[in-house]
Amino acid sequence: MKFGVSYSTPYQGVDPDKIVAFARNAEECGFESLYLPEHIVLYPGAAVGPYELPPTLPYLDPLDCLSFVAAATERILLGTGVLLLPYHHPVILAKRLATVDVLSKGRMRLLTTGLGALPGEARAVGVEYATRGRRADEAIDVLRLLWAGGEDGVSFAGEFFSFENLVSFPKPHQAVQLPVHIGGSSRAAARRAGRRGDGYFPGGALDARERAVQWELARSSAAEVGRDPDALEYTRMGSIDMPVERVEELAAQGVTRIVVSTAATEPEEQREELTAFAKRFGLPQ
Template sequence: MTTASTTTRRGTKVRIGVGLGTATTAVSGPGFGPLVDRLEALRFDSLWLSERISGPAPDPLVALAVAAGRTERLKLGTSVLVVPGRNPVLLAKEMASLDVLSQGRFLPAVGLGAVDPVEQQAFGVRREERGRRLDEALELMRRLWSGEPVDHQGDFYEVQGVRVLPRPHQDTLDVWLGGIAPSELRRVGRIGDGWLPSFCTPEDVIEGIAVIEEAATAAGRTSDPEHYGVLLAYCDGPVPPRIAELVARRRPGLDPRRVVPDFSQLSGLVNDFIAAGATKFVAMPLGDADDWDAELGRLADALLPLET
């Protein structure tokens, strides 16, 4: 988000990245390095790693640091990193460090964490506090990224004269948020720099952008037309039962195939999202591919021609 007076969606850049999801095991073995190398060679825009304490996926910041050391152009995103329950001063230092070491390729997307008792217990934050903690933590982190000493006394965090160095490599470290609930959309407008929802339809994107822009205007901000994205899970064949159940809980009455397309439907759905106003995409296969080299190759053939 910016404080500019006008926005336009004409001439925006479409970019395609790849996400590995919370259930991936691809990062835990020797295959992660070649996977990262392949993404770089195929010229995908970005790699996105998700967080789940109780799942097999590794810590996103640690794994992205490994990816940063193997690449020169691939951007590195979190989708999403859980903020409530973390020390925002230490997190600001970690994020700034990753951005510096990657020469400005870090793309943080953050959120509240899964609505799951085990995950919430792991982060040690009561569910009703998560939203306010995220708001305050993000405000504090942005002040710390200035590189100047910061005094802050809030409801959850208090620091006096704390200075975080190095500053991020990027002049502005944009922080994206997820979610499609009305409160989550308004938060994007109020404090977010971009929007990266999952399990959504093109119609959701149209409606969500309207809510975000209304909230941004009320907060004296405007939205960047290139900062609307979609995390798009896909699969071959029927939607796995566990995913169908998840969609049923989140989106009662919605056909799971609307938000989890078959691979053959992927490029057409991305075009529909582009028409709805989204320009940044994270394609995420459900489950680890048997052959990542082949999977990334077919994704590149299907989606990279859509970039502009």
């Protein structure tokens, strides 16, 4: 089992010293990865289900923040949970992701993408909300095409993106592709994970049965298009105080990575929570 941590700037703050302290503490405690969330803009009345989001929540740009973290750490992998893929142009995004990966010496390896749940956020960036799923599918194809393309260039003609003979360098650090994990809490997201993703990171308040259905759907969707379902990674959220028995239950369900977050907001208290978790599960120091 791999263990990651998430840092939520809306609730844990945007103080650069505290962000660096958190990342270094997580790395020293042996956590594999650090995840950051994304919202590009908020607005009064924005809500995810029954939960209204205060419009002043401070969401840092996750890729800029991860680049900052990479400069202050050495080993911890960098992830998003989630990056709102339909709201990014994939030609620009391919360059940004490769840049972070090169500068971090190959640590931008846990990109997790989602569709977004705020119609007003889609409108703000000129994206039709109803088409964001198809747009995300196409964007994944474009990212991989550009990363794999050579000096002669690559071309693409789709519903949302089209170009001819584009050359995008630098490439990811010592890799042809960067992994693209799929986040979400729907069966459509599970199918996308199987058909296009390198892993599935389901969120939402799903019951155990629905989570099992979605994971099996991701695996069967991979098999349907000739992909190896056993190659899919399965990431789930967990709690910082979770017992060993709960991790064993998740492992039996096929989970390969658990991401936790701290309740504390001050570095010393965060370190205590991370250290206790690391000792409980024997993370490598």
